[in-house]
Amino acid sequence: MSPSDVAARMAVPARWYLGALFVWASAHKIASPHDFAVDVATYGILPLALVNPVAIVLPWVELVAGLMLLAGLRVRTAALLVAAMMATFLAALLLALGRGLDMSCGCFASRGAEHDPISWLTVVRDALWFALAVLVLAGDRGALALDRLIERRSARCAT
Amino acid sequence: MGARERSRLVPEAAAVAAAAALLALAVNALRPAGLPLVARTPYEVLVPCPEPGGLVVPLGPGDPALRAPRKFLIDARGKEAFRRFHLPGAVNVPYDWLDPLPASELRQLAREVAASRATRVVVYGDGGRPDSGEHLGREISGRGLRHVSFVRGGAPALEDGGAP
Numbered sequence: 001m002s003p004s005d006v007a008a009r010m011a012v013p014a015r016w017y018l019g020a021l022f023v024w025a026s027a028h029k030i031a032s033p034h035d036f037a038v039d040v041a042t043y044g045i046l047p048l049a050l051v052n053p054v055a056i057v058l059p060w061v062e063l064v065a066g067l068m069l070l071a072g073l074r075v076r077t078a079a080l081l082v083a084a085m086m087a088t089f090l091a092a093l094l095l096a097l098g099r100g101l102d103m104s105c106g107c108f109a110s111r112g113a114e115h116d117p118i119s120w121l122t123v124v125r126d127a128l129w130f131a132l133a134v135l136v137l138a139g140d141r142g143a144l145a146l147d148r149l150i151e152r153r154s155a156r157c158a159t
Numbered sequence: 160m161g162a163r164e165r166s167r168l169v170p171e172a173a174a175v176a177a178a179a180a181l182l183a184l185a186v187n188a189l190r191p192a193g194l195p196l197v198a199r200t201p202y203e204v205l206v207p208c209p210e211p212g213g214l215v216v217p218l219g220p221g222d223p224a225l226r227a228p229r230k231f232l233i234d235a236r237g238k239e240a241f242r243r244f245h246l247p248g249a250v251n252v253p254y255d256w257l258d259p260l261p262a263s264e265l266r267q268l269a270r271e272v273a274a275s276r277a278t279r280v281v282v283y284g285d286g287g288r289p290d291s292g293e294h295l296g297r298e299i300s301g302r303g304l305r306h307v308s309f310v311r312g313g314a315p316a317l318e319d320g321g322a323p
Contacts, residue, residue, distance in 0.1 A: 033187070033194050041202035048201055052194045060183035061176050068175070076164070077171045084172070 007139030015069045015136045018082055018129065022066030025108055029059035039106025043092050044099075061085070069136070072145020076137055083133035090126050093118055213300025215282075215293060216308040220316035224279060224308065231277035233268075235284035235295040236314060244318055246283070254284060254291040254298075265302055272304065279306045286313025 029036040037055035040046065046054060061081065068078035089107070096103060096118055105118045107126075142148045187193040218224055225246075232249035234241050241251040252260070252268065260268075272280055280299070284292025296309035310317060 030186075033192070037194060037198070038202050038204065041198075042204045044204070049197050051202065052196055052198050056187045056194055056196075057180045057183045060186070061179040064175060064179040064182075074171065074175070076168055077175055080168050080172045081176060 004139065007135060008141045008143065011136045011139035011141070012143050014132045015072070015075060015079065015140065018079075018132055018136065019066045019069030019071075021129070022062045022082060023070065024066075026059040026062035026066060028108060029055070030063065033059075036106065039104065042101070042103050042106070043096055044101070045092055045095060058085075072142070072147055075140045075142065075145055075147060079133050079137040079140065083130060083137055086126055086130035086133055090123065090130060093123055093126060097123065212297040213302070213304075213307065215296040215300050217293075217311050218281065218308045220310055220312055220319075222310075225281060225310070227279065229276060229278045231272045231275050231280045233280065233282045233295065233299075234314070235282055235291040240285070240314065244314060246317060249283075252295065254295040256291075256294075260295075260298060260302075265299065265304075268299065269304060279308060280304055281308045281310065283310035283317060284313045286311075286315045 033055055036059065037051055040055050040058075041048075041051045062085065065078045065081040065085070068074055069082065093105065097120070101118070103118060105122050107122075142151075184196075224230065232246050234245045234249040234251050235254040236251075237253050238251060241249075241253075245251070250268075250271065252264070280296075282292045282296040282299070284290050284295060286292070290309070290311075290313055292313045293309045296307045300307040312319075
């Protein structure tokens, strides 16, 4: 089996895992936008004018990308979005750690710094998720995906 | 992945993100608990500031280092407690639990330490838990003073017969 075959096989569970993860991560942010806005503000990276727009929009991008990965719809596009988000989260985490902030990452339910503090382990975890997104981006061949079903249908209609 | 698909990826991802953003803005506008598009007042963010904490060496109240000639003694307690008892030659720098030592006072302290030609700075406080002496020691060590120690048990331990 070639490395690309291995990547293609791993891409399917990876996209399901990332899809479920992003849908789950978006849930509390969509349900409690104010709490998520506080989490965004806590990083101290964005100017005040951008805190709310990011807190409103980002969870929905996570949700849409997660659902696309789960369903197998435009998988590579969704994987690119997830990889871009993970790269952004990693940069924010590194900045916060570099500044010595003792805070919650705000990645999932806001539980406060005491229960969910950012650490180098958070960075490693996010780096792994970033690597999974890249794996899906590079390795996906459309197996068990809605894309393939749509392709077959359109091919059948064309003949 | 073909070149055609590669070139299509970024615009497609941008279009998906834009569609999600429109959906997000619409839902936010419709929901009663929606956020204003621009926050009017800064969020109250409760993040403990990183404390400048340097290395401090704990000393017992009878430690020979307290009898060494080239030491600089700092009493971290309040003025009243300092008046009641202090080690000979100690300077009073009351530790403030809420505010850091002002930079001008720290500079003055550093000048006095340098002028005394001391090789060790020894801080003692109220000996409580937490101990003001240990905290002041960590603060001044973290802000640049070197070879800082604190006395375990603070002034009470020194008064109880441990004083050199």
